[in-house]
Each structure stands twice: as C-alpha cells, then as structure tokens.
C-alpha cells in the first residue's frame with residue numbers, strides 16, 4: 001500500500017486510470033512519486049510533462065503542474081518552462097517511441113544543452129498506445145504488428161544515446177527493481193543538469209502477446225532474469241551480455257546547467273553584480 | 275519628443291512585441307524572419323527575459339508555449355516551411371488555450387519556394403493549417419509602423435482570449451525600412467491574461483467566468499496545480515469522452531472569438547463612400563492598391579480602398595455592405611486566389627468580385643492595378 005505522502009500526489013478525481021491491469025508503467029509512476037516525496041519536492045513547484053503514448057498519460061493522474069503535450073515534443077515544452085522558471089523541478093516522462101523516434105532530435109538536443117530536466121524514459125520496446133507497432137527500441141527479431149516477420153531494424157541503446165549526446169546523469173533499471181527505479185529517479189532529480197533514467201517497462205498487451213510474454217508476471221520474470229548489474233557486466237564477454245539488460249548508473253558528471261548559464265548571461269549583459 | 279527610428283519591419287515587429295511585454299522567444303532561423311529572432315536574442319536578456327534558439331521550429335513553438343505556461347508573454351517567428359512545422363503545436367495551444375503570438379513572414383511556396391521573395395500564400399494556412407476546428411485571429415500589417423503596433427495588439431488578443439494569435443507579415447514588409455514613431459508608454463493599452471483569484475483547490479483551468487465566458491489562467495509555479503492536455507477535456511482540464519463536455523469545449527473554442535468578433539475585427543478604408551469599384555488588399559499589396567486607387571481618383575474614377583487589418587476574423591459584414599453599394603470588388607493577391615474566397619463568401623453574390631493574381635516573387639505595379647480598375651470601371 002502506498003504511503004499517505006505518496007497518495008497525496010494522486011488526482012483521485014481522474015481515476016480509474018487507462019492502463020491495462022498489469023501494465024509496467026504503474027510501477028514507474030509509483031517509483032517516481034516516491035522519488036519526488038523523498039526529494040522533498042512540493043506539488044506546486046513540480047512540473048511533470050509528457051508527450052503522447054500510454055506512458056505519457058501519467059501526468060494526468062498526478063496532482064502537480066502537469067502537461068500532456070504532443071507526440072515526441074514534450075522536451076521542447078519542458079525546456080520553455082524550465083528556462084522561464086528555473087526554480088521549478090521538471091520531470092519529463094516519455095515512451096520509447098516518444099523519446100527515440102519522433103522526439104529523437106529533441107532528446108539529443110536536451111542532452112546537449114544539459115538543461116535541468118529529468119527525463120524518465122518508459123521503455124516497453126513497443127508502441128503500446130497505437131496497437132503494438134515496432135519502435136526504435138524493439139529488439140532485433142521481436143514481433144510487432146508492423147514487424148510481423150520480426151524486426152530487422154537495429155535498436156537504439158537509450159543510455160548510450162544520452163551519454164553520447166551529453167546528458168550528465170544517465171541510469172537504467174527495470175520495473176523488476178522498483179527500489180532502484182526510485183533511487184535513480186531521485187539521483188536524476190538531484191543532478192543539476194539533464195538526467196536520463198531509462199526504465200525498462202512492460203507491455204504484455206501489445207508486446208508480450210506476440211513475443212511469448214503473455215502475462216505481467218512473465219514480463220517481470222523475464223526482466224528480473226535478464227538484468228545484469230553494470231559492475232558484473234564489465235567482466236562479461238559480448239556473447240554473455242547478448243540479450244541481457246545492463247542496469248546501473250552509467251554517467252554522473254558535472255557540467256554547467258543551461259539555465260544557470262542563461263541567468264549568468266543575463267547578469268553579464270545587465271551589468272549586475274554576481 | 276517621441277522617439278523616432280528607421281527600422282526594418284522585422285525589427286519594428288520585435289520591438290513592438292517587447293513593448294507589449296513579450297519576455298520569451300523560442301525560435302529557429304529562417305529567411306525572411308530571422309531578424310526578429312536576432313533582435314530578441316539581443317534585447318530579451320537585457321530585460322531579464324528569455325531567448326532560446328531551438329533545434330527546429332517544432333521545438334521553437336513548443337518552448338514558446340512552455341514559456342507562456344510558466345507565465346511569460348511569449349512569441350515565436352518563422353516563415354513558409356517553418357510555419358508548416360509549427361501547425362501541430364499551434365493546435366495544442368488552441369486546444370489547451372495557451373496564449374502565444376506566432377509570426378509568419380510570408381515568402382513564396384510550396385516547399386522551399388522563394389526564400390527571399392514576397393508572397394501571400396499562407397493566409398489560408400493561417401486559418402486552417404492546424405487540424406481540427408478552432409477560431410483564428412490573424413493580423414496583416416502593411417507598414418513598418420504598423421508592425422510595431424500590431425505586435426502589441428496581437429499580444430493583447432492572445433492574452434485576452436488565451437489562444438495563439440498570428441501576425442501574417444511578408445518578405446517586403448519584413449525587410450523594408452521606414453520611419454517608426456515609437457508610441458509613448460501608456461499611450462496604448464496592454465492586456466495581461468486574467469489570473470485566477472480562487473483557492474488553488476477550486477481552480478478549474480477551463481471553466482469560463484460567467485461575466486465574459488473566458489477562463490482565467492494560472493501559471494506553473496504560482497501556487498495552482500492544474501493539468502494541460504491536447505486531448506479534448508472538461509472544465510478541470512481532464513480528458514473526456516462525455517458527448518456533452520466535448521460539445522461544450524469544442525463550441526467554446528469557436529465562440530470565444532466569434533462572440534467578441536467586433537472587438538477584434540479591424541480594417542481601414544479610403545474614399546469608399548461613393549465608390550463604384552472597391553480595391554480590397556492586405557499586407558504589402560495594400561500599399562500598391564492604395565496608390566492605384568488614388569491615381570484613379572485623380573482621373574475622376576469612383577474607386578475606394580478597403581484593407582482588412584485582421585484577415586481572421588475577416589471583416590465580412592463590413593465588406594458585404596460596402597460591396598453591395600459599390601457593385602464591384604477587385605482583389606489583388608500574391609497567390610492564386612485565397613482571401614478572395616472570403617470576399618466572395620462575404621458579398622453573397624451581391625457584387626462582382628474580380629481576381630488579380632500574381633505569383634512571380636514580386637509585387638504588383640500600381641499601373642497594373644490601375645489598368646484593372648479602368649477596365650472594370652468602363
């Protein structure tokens with residue numbers, strides 16, 4: 001049972017939610033709320049933005065300043081809000097399609113700017129909302145409604161993409177490790193710059209049913225067994241890592257945050273004392 | 275002594291926006307609009323405002339809408355291809371009722387078309403470009419002075435009606451230099467969005483006040499918690515499938531402009547009272563048209579001039595009355611016939627409507643319009 005401080009963040013008026021029973025996204029929502037509570041954030045000073053997808057429906061359920069925008073573009077909106085009011089805490093929740101397909105350009109540029117936003121990428125390897133089409137993170141060979149003979153497109157590694165593009169905090173966990181999800185989101189929020197927390201979620205309805213993971217339990221078991229901690233993975237051969245999900249914190253580094261730079265620029269051009 | 279400047283239209287428009295209180299600009303460079311972004315990049319930090327060059331026009335308007343949600347008056351500016359890219363997120367601003375000003379400095383199209391030449395081919399896109407029904411407010415300035423003044427009006431309307439307001443400038447106007455007399459601060463009205471006064475627990479972001487049928491708007495970070503979505507929503511802002519709520523929201527998006535149509539519609543006329551022929555033109559073309567009208571008056575022809583300042587809402591009733599009296603309306607446009615469709619709709623067959631189209635990257639010559647007037651007047 002969630003703690004009362006966590007329940008305070010739910011908009012009861014908006015329930016029941018639209019997710020299928022057993023959808024992995026609910027585990028991420030709970031982890032996010034625990035992370036926000038543990039970080040001491042207030043609902044009035046917290047913005048939760050999203051694009052479009054099952055994952056992106058999350059903000060509607062959360063009693064904060066919430067914005068459900070257009071498919072793939074949420075980081076653009078979040079960037080505007082952060083730049084206008086840098087004091088706000090901004091979390092941008094997005095699906096794998098939202099983040100890496102239609103929103104891929106916005107994603108890498110948010111990483112490059114290192115703007116103080118925490119992106120929670122809810123990766124279920126599929127377009128859940130639109131009926132199970134392949135996404136840029138659908139594994140090779142997996143079946144999707146638009147890849148009925150198995151996917152031939154090489155998938156993105158969201159964390160490597162974020163690291164390469166300049167994000168200053170990058171971590172991955174799966175919904176089979178809810179406490180780790182909470183911890184990483186919390187660390188992401190604590191990071192001043194752009195943070196990416198990829199959480200491998202599950203969609204038994206659209207992905208599982210075509211890929212031998214019909215039930216939510218099948219999916220959780222799969223994710224639990226496939227997860228390999230980063231430290232352990234370092235001693236493994238590429239063959240051994242094949243098909244596994246490496247979890248852990250990949251990037252933790254300091255770099256100037258974008259809105260701090262902009263406020264510094266304002267002070268400089270106005271001749272203010274800093 | 276009022277301040278006088280010798281400015282390009284784009285520069286004037288940017289300064290007008292700043293005078294209106296614009297404190298956020300998100301954009302992406304594109305000819306012939308880039309000077310607007312350049313002025314904003316230079317001036318906004320000085321005013322403790324925010325400028326950001328985004329990765330494309332889609333992100334440019336997204337950031338702009340975000341800036342507005344966080345409480346700043348916000349604008350983006352673009353041209354042709356960029357205007358097409360902005361349409362989806364403009365739809366979000368219509369649906370979610372977020373005030374923003376969007377400038378399109380029109381150039382020739384389709385596609386990359388004529389980046390450095392004038393056209394008026396986006397005026398229907400301004401009205402219908404974003405999918406779904408919504409009411410449009412769009413201005414067409416025709417002098418550098420007016421670029422300044424219309425920027426202020428556009429912000430006032432965006433803030434008042436909580437929606438995008440468009441300024442349809444054009445390449446000639448954007449790059450032409452003219453004298454601008456800067457109006458004294460306080461000599462023009464500045465409207466700011468209506469803020470909620472209720473307790474945050476009672477705030478319904480989409481519940482219109484009884485008095486004016488317009489909902490107040492909070493900003494993220496000012497103590498109110500609320501939900502924004504592009505899904506059709508109820509008065510709480512939550513997505514709905516209830517037919518009554520859908521009908522109510524959809525109608526209100528139209529009504530909020532239609533009901534205040536007379537407050538919004540603007541136009542200008544000259545020597546119209548006894549006119550037998552009216553030349554109706556907007557933007558840079560209106561300047562050519564006015565010159566032709568004056569020349570024909572000198573020749574003793576009864577010709578009048580009508581310039582819609584708001585393209586949307588279109589001054590249809592006003593045109594209907596004048597056209598019926600006159601008998602003929604000539605509509606010169608730098609497209610193959612866009613606003614002429616509205617003129618035809620407005621006059622209801624009570625007057626002849628004569629099309630003049632020019633699509634070669636240039637403006638009409640006054641003599642060409644004069645020739646048409648003489649042909650029609652005969």
Ligand SMILES: Cc1ncc(C[n+]2csc(CCOP(=O)(O)OP(=O)(O)O)c2C)c(N)n1
Pocket residue numbers: 052053054055056071094095096097098099122124126127128129130135203
């Ligand atoms: C511009 C645009 N293109 C396509 C869509 C249709 N669409 C809605 S959600 C979605 C994919 C969602 O997948 P993902 O981001 O992975 O989220 P999930 O539903 O899996 O959580 C698509 C393609 C849209 N809403 N807007």
Ligand code: SF4
Pocket residue numbers: 018019020022023024025054055124128129202203204205206
């Ligand atoms: S379709 Fe998949 S992602 Fe969407 S709610 Fe159902 S299980 Fe979750």
Ligand SMILES: [Mg+2]
Pocket residue numbers: 053095096097122123124125126127128135
């Ligand atoms: Mg997905």
